[in-house]
């Protein structure tokens with residue numbers, strides 16, 4: 001009896017092996033492949049282990065009549081239609097907390113790499129070009145003013161790190177937090193107007209689509225830098241690209257994009273950006289912890305126990 005369906009070409013061999021070693025499993029590359037599976041197999045599946053960002057909607061759920069769980073590999077589950085899952089009494093789980101440190105580390109690392117021009121500095125040193133030419137002076141990050149958009153678990157880790165860089169911390173959140181010395185803003189335009197760095201750490205999904213829009217980018221201004229480690233959807237990407245091209249912002253440090261990995265080619269022409277290939281949680285240690293948490297949820301469900309990290 002095949003209880004588990006592993007869905008997603010994004011799984012590594014090791015991750016797939018661990019899931020399949022624990023439960024009788026089948027594999028498909030993407031949610032849209034589910035409808036084409038053998039009917040008996042589809043009827044047997046009770047749980048899905050999902051990885052990736054392809055939409056997992058009602059149609060894929062419909063094709064699995066005995067589905068009770070979608071266990072997502074990742075904290076963000078915006079690819080999964082949670083309302084459609086709830087309507088079918090399908091539980092959804094994610095992998096929160098275990099990745100907070102890595103995502104926050106990458107945010108700070110990208111900020112340093114951008115402000116200190118570290119990619120160009122590395123290229124100059126390794127090419128030997130240093131003998132002919134020195135690296136132009138770059139910009140200081142410590143002591144600057146930063147606005148965190150979304151002071152959730154990851155936003156908080158970023159803010160704590162930046163406080164150690166003596167930065168003045170401002171933030172937007174749904175409600176004010178107990179954070180003495182940090183400045184709360186009830187809206188994102190006010191936040192952007194008060195800071196030089198705007199770090200987006202929101203959850204993805206329809207509710208936060210284009211949350212940072214043209215008005216906030218204008219308020220951030222020509223000395224401002226946008227940092228995004230959340231989802232490509234949380235910022236109006238067209239407006240951000242316009243502002244970067246016209247130098248209405250100092251720059252951007254970005255790990256997440258619309259339509260990954262086929263990102264808008266306009267990104268590739270910019271000089272005032274530091275870009276990463278959506279690798280916030282991409283360390284050996286954290287991906288293993290995420291895989292273990294996903295498997296723990298699958299196992300709990302198949303054994304009729306309480307889910308470890310339920311979403312709905």
Ligand code: 8YV
Pocket residue numbers: 010051052053073074075076077099278280281
């Ligand atoms: C991805 C992420 O899950 O956790 C998230 O929300 O965006 C990432 O950690 C990872 O890239 C696998 O798709």
